[in-house]
Amino acid sequence: MKRLHVCIVVGVLISLMAAHAAADDYVDMLKQKVPRYERFTTGRFAPMYEPLARQMVLDYKLKTGVAVEIGGSCSPFLMHLARKTEMTCYALDIDVWAMRLLGVMVDEAQLTGRVIPVEGDVQDLPFKDNFADLIFSRGSIPFWPDQTLGLRECYRILKPGGVGYIGHGGFGRLLEPEERAKMVKWRLGWGKNEENRPEGWRGPKEGMLDMAREIGIKEFRLIKEPQVGWWLEFRK
Numbered sequence: 135m136k137r138l139h140v141c142i143v144v145g146v147l148i149s150l151m152a153a154h155a156a157a158d159d160y161v162d163m164l165k166q167k168v169p170r171y172e173r174f175t176t177g178r179f180a181p182m183y184e185p186l187a188r189q190m191v192l193d194y195k196l197k198t199g200v201a202v203e204i205g206g207s208c209s210p211f212l213m214h215l216a217r218k219t220e221m222t223c224y225a226l227d228i229d230v231w232a233m234r235l236l237g238v239m240v241d242e243a244q245l246t247g248r249v250i251p252v253e254g255d256v257q258d259l260p261f262k263d264n265f266a267d268l269i270f271s272r273g274s275i276p277f278w279p280d281q282t283l284g285l286r287e288c289y290r291i292l293k294p295g296g297v298g299y300i301g302h303g304g305f306g307r308l309l310e311p312e313e314r315a316k317m318v319k320w321r322l323g324w325g326k327n328e329e330n331r332p333e334g335w336r337g338p339k340e341g342m343l344d345m346a347r348e349i350g351i352k353e354f355r356l357i358k359e360p361q362v363g364w365w366l367e368f369r370k
């Protein structure tokens with residue numbers, strides 16, 4: 135009888151270890167499938183997201199409500215925003231692997247239900263009108279096939295009184311100067327080398343202000359970050 139118990143315990147332990155190994159393999163597989171996973175989550179660009187989240191909270195007095203990030207991949211920005219506020223944060227990206235990996239990361243960070251991965255296309259957002267208090271996006275607009283349509287969708291789901299902040303390649307205002315200098319240097323080097331450009335990248339769009347006018351956005355402004363990019367801030 136005693137021997138049977140020992141066998142059962144050993145059997146259960148082996149099954150648990152196998153299940154853990156399979157889960158680790160799955161996460162490793164996802165990390166390999168998400169383009170530039172390291173760069174944005176732990177690599178050279180990672181330090182920008184906490185100050186960016188802080189900037190949004192400070193400038194727009196964010197506390198509660200709904201935030202949507204578009205094209206954030208594994209959304210380090212939203213993970214920081216969720217920790218700094220009580221907002222419900224939706225991370226929408228067209229990359230199914232990034233959304234699966236984000237699901238695992240959110241659970242590990244104990245942010246389940248606070249950061250919600252949504253696979254989708256900015257050009258056809260799966261959210262109702264007037265849904266979000268904050269719409270944030272960085273580095274994704276150069277990849278949108280129809281940027282006007284994407285921006286129109288962002289405006290549609292923005293709540294009256296809410297704010298949209300959509301950027302091309304900036305790092306935000308509150309990043310430590312030393313970190314900024316490193317990132318600017320790297321960005322400028324990257325920009326010169328065409329081979330570095332990811333598939334689907336269409337470059338900075340000229341005429342963001344015209345696009346905002348065409349959509350019928352009444353209140354907007356362009357915030358420039360010398361050498362690296364710009365942000366379109368808009369309200370409804």
Ligand SMILES: C[S@@+](CC[C@H](N)C(=O)[O-])C[C@H]1O[C@@H](n2cnc3c(N)ncnc32)[C@H](O)[C@@H]1O
Nearest residue numbers: 205206207227228229255256272273274277278
């Ligand atoms: C270069 S990454 C930007 C990552 C990060 N937001 C950053 O700070 O740079 C571009 C992201 O936009 C997403 N993306 C591209 N086209 C999209 C679309 N039509 N709708 C939603 N997301 C899109 C990609 O899957 C990718 O995760």
